[in-house]
Amino acid sequence: MKRRALAAMLTGSVALPWAASAADLEVTHWWTSGGEAAAVAEFAKAFDATGNHWVDGAIAGSGETARSIMVSRITGGDPMGATQFNHGRQAEELVAAGLMRDLDAVAEAQDWKSVINPPSLLESCMLDGHLYCIPVNIHSWQWLWLSNQAFADAGVPVPANWEEFVAAAPALQKAGKIPLAVGQQGWQMTGIFNDLLLGLGGKDLYLKVYDEKDAEVAGGADVAKVFKALDDARTLSKGSNVQSWNEATAMVISGKAGGQVMGDWAQGEFQVAGKVAGTDYTCLPGLGEARYITTGGDSFYFPALDDPEKSKAQEVLAEVILSPETQVAFNLKKGSLPVRGDVDLAAANDCMKKGLAILKEGNVLKSTDELISPDTTTQLNDLMSEFFAESMTAEDAQKRFAGLIESAD
Amino acid sequence: MSADGPPGRLFKNISAKIASIPMILTAVVVFLGGTLWTVIYSFTDSKLLPRLNFVGLAQYERLWSTPRWIVSIENLAIYGILSLIFSFVIGFLLAALLDQQIRFENTFRTIFLYPFALSFIVTGLVWQWILNPDFGLQHIIRGLGWENFTFNPLYDARLVMFGIVLAGLWQGTGLIMCLMLAGLRGIDEDIWKAARVEGIPTWKTYLFIVIPMMRPVFVTTLVIVMAGIVKLYDLVVAMTAGGPGTASEVPAKYVYEFMFRAQNLGQGFAASTMMLLSVAVVVIPWAYLEFGGKRRG
Missing domain, CATH: 3.40.190.10 (Periplasmic binding protein-like II)
Incomplete structure (x- = not known):
């Protein structure tokens, strides 16, 4: 690359x-x-x-x-x-x-x-x-891409939302698959976090954090749940040593990984590989939770x-x-x-x-690119890549996230 | 100096002086001017484009409260100390061994110096492949039967800097060896003979006679190695891109990314000013000792 x-x-x-x-x-x-x-x-x-x-x-x-x-x-x-x-x-x-x-x-x-x-x-x-x-x-960023083949190999039905996906992970691991493919670049991890924030937290929480930049909400109980889910995502992504997003998508296409949280540009990769939506792969907008997309x-x-x-x-x-x-x-x-x-x-x-x-x-919202400056985005990417690579606790990460939102512009 | 009076002084070696004007201008305008400009703008809140809106020490306060910057500094210290020690020790040992009038000396010298001909980007990519757990060293050794062999520094936050030091040493030690070898060859044969007559063991001769005599070579080498350490950037970018997480970030990368990716020039300038300061802390005492000392002596 x-x-x-x-x-x-x-x-x-x-x-x-x-x-x-x-x-x-x-x-x-x-x-x-x-x-x-x-x-x-x-x-x-x-x-x-x-x-x-x-x-x-x-x-x-x-x-x-x-x-x-x-x-x-x-x-x-x-x-x-x-x-x-x-x-x-x-x-x-x-x-x-x-x-x-x-x-x-x-x-x-x-x-x-x-x-x-x-x-x-x-x-x-x-x-x-x-x-x-x-x-x-x-x-839009808010998509969970799933490999139907990976779930068939593991003997579990293709999940319909994030919770089911997390629940199906042990079966995938037993079948020798990596549940969640993640490229080791900060922006991809930030994307997962933002998707979980909008998917699990809903529209109001998303806007409170990124539009109003309310540090109290960012440090509050609702966002804590999102960080818990992010902790799950981190556990599920262990072993995915690829760098770029399309390498991670390739793992889903070949059935080596169960799924990937990535924007809809991943779809182009499925198409080039000749895969058919619905039979070869499944897509869940809003991670199958809240059906919102950011423009x-x-x-x-x-x-x-x-x-x-x-x-x-x-x-x-x-x-x-x-x-x-x-x-x-x-x-x-x-x-x-x-x-x-x-x-x-x-x-x-x-x-x-x-x-x-x-x-x-x-059901459309502004994307983070429109709401926060590149400076804040870079800091967020740093935080997320640190969180995914190290054993930082969800609580510590949230504390730093709240501080970041407080000084955001 | 001839005593011709005023015209002689100014016009002495006039062509040499004219020839050096472009370089003097470059030094003053580009280096000194650019440095001053950067320091001044590090006190502003410049974003994508520079602007003179002073915010005092805010950029520095933010810099020193950013975990990534602290990690960068620590990493530079780890890399600096390790590569300084090892490149000197290994470089000197190799040079001393080559100096034993061995056969094929030219061949060995070429082999050891070859990595230096590669850029840091190429070095970094090569070592990234060698250390990649899925098809590098670990894969090969596991394939030979040691199923549990684990050597995976680039994907382990605690070990990643050592992986980078390894690649850096591979690339740079050959040059150090050559400099040391030149230094060793500059030692008079008679000194060796005298030492042998006195019955001093070889290692003692090296340690107490030869090395102190090689001081100028050591100083030059030190400056070259230090300059390489402070500007460490491309090796990290090629090998790990700062990962895993922020575990192998270095200051030069922080500067670049905040200036161009985060569109926050002020923050990048503040970081580069800190880098300048750290270089100054090393270079000024050295320059004083080297050049100030000579004038006295």
Whole structure:
């Protein structure tokens, strides 16, 4: 993984010179796993069809690695044509510093205000009444992916919620399986914690902690239950020595592990492996507990450029990405939900349909990327990776979590 | 110095002075200026972009109350002390052995120095594979029949730093050996002869005569090794990425991650200022002893 990150950095630096000719637009992103690469190729295809040229600037490793490279390039005066960030606050200061261009004209012409659903997505792209980014998909974190084969091998029925999953774990272990596959990176563990918080604690608790940043609630009895469950997750994940999330998903796909808590982007991996939702694997939104999803996901930002031809191409790209056809093609491959309420996802599989249904019910919340700053997220990731690697008690971890929420911004 | 008066002083070696202007400018503007800038901004609440909004010592207070930073410092101390001791001891022993007029000395020297030609990233990846329990050393030895053999430092929070020291030593000891060997070769043959005539055992000759004579070599080596220790970053990133948990975090990694990932420049600057301080604590007394001493003597 790290070697690939290096390679990508090197190719990235070599790729700069040929981004110079007109209407070639370099787009940086961190979509490098099998399913992701297939999805982003749809964007490239649609953009190339307009006569412009998509210069792919994939940065491998993880979003964390990629974002620091993107930010240094933009602040260092070497901006790309367009770049991916997650919905929310990651590019907040870049926008405020005037390094990004607004897309008001295109938004007006395409009437995005009325087609983007849920509207909160567009709101998190706005600053002082101007639109600075376009959401391209909705990704939700709140999924438990289960290997039907692993449970069949262990001789227990596939669980329908988190409690049943924990109860079925001993049988899995007896069959020589690791119950919960977890990649050893902080953000993946934070994801599990946040999912448990929303799944077991419910919407109000989630918002009290992350939106109101109420340290008393974060240190209280309700969150204590979540940390107890996290303690279970830690026990169940013993022996999963993989690093990246797709390696962990591969363990579920091959039936070596019982399940994985991961966002719906894991779905793309199942699809690439030719697995069928419902028969080969099972997905439980909200971990089978509270049926809420957070509307995280990816957005595209467009750095301010001097070259008028490239600026024109940026507008074309924005239009292409949000067109109904591209939205459908891209999201089917990516396993995410489209940002337009008016497209038909007839080809969607079981899991995506579950997600669409929740979206339709309006059971959507802002993701942590939108609620807390990257600084707080980093500290949270550190805490979680420490908790998973060491014998820290749930009580100590909660105490530090409460302190973190108190100083959060 | 000739006594030609004022014009001679300024214009003496004029071409050499002109040639060194770019380097002087680089040193003053980039190193000194950059350092000052960093220290000043470490007292601000800069986030993604630097801004001059002073918050006093808040960044430092947060830094020293962050468990990850404390772990980083401890790890650097463990790595520093161990690699200092072992690279000197092993490096000197290898050099002394090579110095016994053995056959194939060139071959051995090349073999020992080879790892130094690899970058820390490559070293780290190689050792990550060797120490990986699923297909590395542990796997091979278990395959040979020792079913209960366990050697799994990179996935054990208590042992992970020792795994990193191991890789660091493998990479760096060859260079130390070469420096020591150069030092040993610089010792006059007559001293050995004299020692032999006096009937002093070889180990005593090394310990009480040769090593004290090699002081300049030791000082140079010490500076090289120390500089390598403080900037330890890539080896950790390649081997463990700071894991398991935060058990193998190091200060340089903390600086990088808070500046670029957490988008909190102020915190990263505060951490790098502390690193600068720790280097200064080591270097200033040394520089005083080395250069101040010479002037007196």
